[in-house]
Amino acid sequence: MAKSMTELMTRGMECLTETLGVVEAEEFISLVIRERFDYTKWQREYFDALAPGEFHARAVEHARRNPRHGAAERL
Secondary structure, eight states: OOOOHHHHHHHHHHHHHHHHOHHHHHHHHHHHHHTTOOHHHHHHHHHHTSOTTHHHHHHHHHHHHSOOOSSOOOO
């Protein structure tokens, strides 16, 4: 089910404020806007810096701590 832009932005802000708090979430958004943040470039640099297997280990740990809920079929 597709989410509207408003719903996506609301969920994104909820994630940021839950993790960073209101002040740091706002600072993060300001930084992204001010620095003309290139998410694709950042993502490439971030993931290239991970040791082999580290992404998989983090994904497995995340899945363990956040079990899937819902009726969707896992592929």
